[in-house]
Amino acid sequence: MTQKTIREALNDALRQEMRRDNNVIILGEDVAGGHGGTGVIDAYGGPLGVTKGLIGEFGANRVIDTPITESAIMGAAAGAAATGLRPIAELMFVDFMGVCFDQIFNQAAKFRYMFGGKTRTPMVIRTTIGAGMRTAAQHSQCLYHMFTSVPGLKCVMPSNAYDAKGLLIEAIRDDDPVIFFENKLLYDHACDVPDESYAIPFGEANVVREGHDITIVAFSRMVHIAEEAAKTLASEGISVEVIDPRTTSPLDEETILESVEKTGRLVVVDESAARCGMAADIAGLVAEKGFSSLKGPIIQITPPHTPVPFSPPLEDAFIPSAATVVAGVHRLLK
Amino acid sequence: MGSDKNKLLDAYRRMKSIREFEERIHVENTTGEIPGFVHLYAGQEAIATAVCKHLKDSDYIGSTHRGHGHSIAKGCDINGMMAEIYGKKNGLCAGKGGSMHIADFEKGMLGANAIVGGNPPLVIGAALTAKVQGTDGVAVSFSGDGASNQGTTFESMNMAVVLQLPVVFIFENNGYGEGTGCDYAVGAESIAQRAEGFGLPAVQVDGTDFFAVEAAAKEAINRARTGQGPSAIEAVAMRFYGHFEGDPQAYRSAEELTQLRETGDCLKIFRDKVEAGKHVTKADLDQIDQEVKSVIDSAVKAAREADFPTKDDLLTDVYVSY
Ligand SMILES: Cc1ncc(C[n+]2csc(CCOP(=O)(O)OP(=O)(O)O)c2C)c(N)n1
Ligand SMILES: [Mg+2]
Secondary structure, eight states: OEEEEHHHHHHHHHHHHHHHOTTEEEEETTSSOOTTSSSOTTSSSSTTSTTTTHHHHHOTTTEEEOOSOHHHHHHHHHHHHHTTOEEEEEESSGGGHHHHHIIIIIIITTHHHHTTTOOOOOOEEEEEEOSOSSOOTTSOOOOHHHHHTSTTOEEEOOSSHHHHHHHHHHHHHOSSOEEEEEEGGGTTOEEEEOSSOOOOOTTOOEEEEOOSSEEEEEOTTHHHHHHHHHHHHHHTTOOEEEEEOSEEESOOHHHHHHHHHHHOOEEEEOSSOSSSSHHHHHHHHHHHHSGGGOSSOOEEEOOOSSOOOSSHHHHHHHSOOHHHHHHHHHHHHO | OHHHHHHHHHHHHHHHHHHHHHHHHHHHGGGTOSOSOOOOOTTOHHHHHHHHTTOOTTSEEEOOSSOHHHHHHTTOOHHHHHHHHTTOTTSTTTTSSOGGGOOBGGGTBOOOOSSTTOHHHHHHHHHHHHHHHTOOOOEEEEEETTGGGSHHHHHHHHHHHHTTOSEEEEEEEOSEETTEEHHHHOOSSOHHHHHHHTTOOEEEEETTOHHHHHHHHHHHHHHHHTTOOOEEEEEEOOOSSOSSTTOOOTTSOHHHHHHHHHHOOHHHHHHHHHHHSSSOOHHHHHHHHHHHHHHHHHHHHHHHHSOOOOGGGGGSSSSSOO
């Protein structure tokens, strides 16, 4: 197998699905780049390089650069999806959801139910998330918790390149609207990725590391933070099981509950939100359905209830770190 | 005549301050000490300067991700700006905002804005304040050619016309929104022509010509100030640098990049014009160059030496109460 970065794995997935199905199109800002300029076309290939080279193979009819106009991008994707295409709309940063939320949560998400099961909206919104790049309050959020709470939307957040490829292929083939959250800090993260096409079903958590003292559930980049913490804790003789749900909607409740049944202790590490976020959601699930196996309180490791700050020392303190996870585990074991 | 001379020298000082500020950040950014994204305004200095020349501290502007020039032109403290860009506690936003969020409400600078199309609705709100409170205040929205396509911008233009708000929409057409050309992304003949369709008096001017922008801005701002409603100006001038620092700019030809500074440098154009006139000498302008350089030098030095905020600052100012 070849080592590929998440960026390359996503490009693979897009290319293979576009070859397989002519109805798959990509639209967004600078997904190619260079139109109307004096230089070359495909100058960007997506602001983070994920769609590079696709316009060369599939042409401007299927790899579509739009004006800066997110409501129209998302609405066009939803409308095209409902009428026969399988659009992949790119939203450069999840923070820009603010500009186009209506088309996503009032329109695309609700068609199926509101129209009595008569429609399918097979669209994917690819977007980037995550703090750590010093890009301040309007370019650093995660926000997947908000979309997870909307019935009708599926939410996917890969933590490694293998999952990224398989989950994106699944997302493109899925007949419901899917939001695909890519962590900006993970694009260069590499692992073995098969060249051939494969899909990973939604709602199946990945047990990243097996253990028996503590269950840590973590999302996206926080999976790596949890693994780092697990290594430190292992050296202290504490055995940690790390679970990456991979999709928050649908959510693999079973894997989480089974793990907590085994370990009796739960820590959730989530970068999305201190209030009403995924940490609170998983804690609620386990408090309700796994209460009898708990040997201690559930610990939620999240950023504080503040916007993302710009200054490096503040942003570093904002993002959950391996050290805060280790401290959380110590608190739980005390 | 003395006052004419001073006005010209003031304008030059402002423009040169912006240029020097940006050129210096371009260099300092390579040291890794400046966190995050920076978008430089070099090449467009005449626009912000000529517009803000007609504004008072009590007037408002809303800016963009490319906001350093607007901030300097509106009178924001250069040391406070530089400290903010370095993420320091004494920065204009206490290090919490950075380059894309510089704001100073005392100067009527309502914030750089990292959301494209984020400011026009806010700016018409500021104009509404002026209208409801019966002041003669004016609000100016700076947007790029890319932002001119955003729904929020269209909605704001329409509402400004409907409510006859004292607002001016400045569209800085620098040819590109990120890596996509304006000619591709703007469906209309021009941004000004489209604004006209909303019922706004609109003109297109050469944004490298300080005097052309100054004249158009004077008329539009005066219209707003005297209760005659909103206007729009499209000012055309290319940005010298990439979209952000580090942008390889493959969407621009080598020829375009070399021509920029030869034919589209608003500072050179200004100098040539005023040096040919009778009020200002080359020596006057050279002296300003020297003074500005030392202002920026000391701003960088102070910003580098200033303290970062501490962890405690993370939890303050989420609300008015904490
Ligand atoms: C809502 C939103 N969409 C996209 C972006 C990403 N983005 C930042 S600046 C920019 C280009 C803006 O172009 P323009 O308005 O012409 O301003 P310029 O950069 O040329 O000054 C884009 C697409 C953003 N910040 N916000
Ligand atoms: Mg532009």
